[in-house]
């Protein structure tokens with residue numbers, strides 16, 4: 509049987525799960541081809557294959573896969589996997605969603621046997637099936653442009669934030685990968701040229717003891733490699749004992765989903781942090797000598813006009829201009845099928861029809877004027893794509909000052925520094941904007 513496994517976008521990282529599926533079913537009766545369309549675009553006849561597998565990890569990847577599949581003659585068996593697999597199945601009912609690649613669902617669908625020696629926890633992914641690692645997201649800090657690899661210590665998440673697709677599938681649970689698998693996977697990527705490793709865990713401190721053991725093992729084997737990870741505000745505070753050790757193990761920055769300063773919205777999202785906690789997380793990161801890179805989702809049905817000035821005040825008071833990507837200030841809530849937020853009484857009346865084309869529910873603002881502000885901020889970015897981050901930010905602050913009639917910048921003097929970040933930095937639970945989609949399609953999002 510000849511099977512084509514495809515990925516369309518995985519936040520600038522190699523789609524590791526594709527290698528794991530190929531390993532799981534690699535027997536003498538099955539032949540796999542793997543294409544990552546985010547960095548490659550070969551001319552293919554899909555119907556030459558007996559089966560097609562589509563990785564749908566997130567909204568953007570799913571939108572791109574639908575665009576690619578349109579008007580193509582498909583093999584008899586088409587399946588999808590990943591967090592947005594059910595959304596893709598909804599869109600096209602001839603595509604079978606495989607909910608869990610660890611059980612036998614895919615074996616039955618394809619009528620093939622798995623390699624009995626395979627275990628997801630322990631198998632080291634064969635990344636040689638992907639384009640060279642240098643084609644993917646890099647670590648940039650103004651002077652250097654370093655090849656970055658990626659790895660996960662866990663999969664799933666023990667939390668249930670209502671805007672996030674992960675709890676829809678994992679229902680508040682997570683599993684760990686073995687330390688041996690992780691160290692060997694990193695070792696292979698270092699051999700291929702990686703100088704920085706990004707931890708892809710939805711939250712690096714879901715299992716803090718395991719995470720620290722992994723980082724210690726990696727740091728002792730590869731002392732010159734640097735790391736980044738995503739850690740929620742609640743965990744930075746709750747596990748500060750562990751957080752404080754990260755810098756000495758070469759963790760150079762941490763992405764943290766702040767979302768908004770509006771406590772009513774934070775409660776609705778079930779983030780388990782408050783506006784006050786944001787300051788505490790920033791202070792802890794400064795004490796721990798780690799750059800914190802907040803991600804934001806300022807625009808959602810209950811957003812208030814005052815939220816944006818409050819976000820800017822926080823950025824200014826802690827001098828965080830360098831670690832906030834301007835596009836973050838425009839991000840809108842995405843409400844996919846099965847989203848947990850659909851059950852929240854406080855927003856029900858603002859949720860509209862499901863839009864099959866955008867794969868999300870339409871929604872309206874309680875405070876109508878907020879919509880205009882989002883549009884102005886987004887236009888400012890779209891109309892000035894060549895401005896550097898600092899000037900994009902200043903333009904957006906100007907708009908927020910005028911719109912809210914609030915003075916936000918106390919000084920025009922600011923020593924804007926280049927700090928390390930990934931060349932692809934936005935957050936996957938959010939609605940992708942046209943700017944983001946265009947960047948991905950032209951591959952400028954990646955390097």
Ligand code: SF4
Nearest residue numbers: 665667668669672710
């Ligand atoms: S937003 Fe982060 S912490 Fe919350 S459920 Fe999703 S991955 Fe977990």
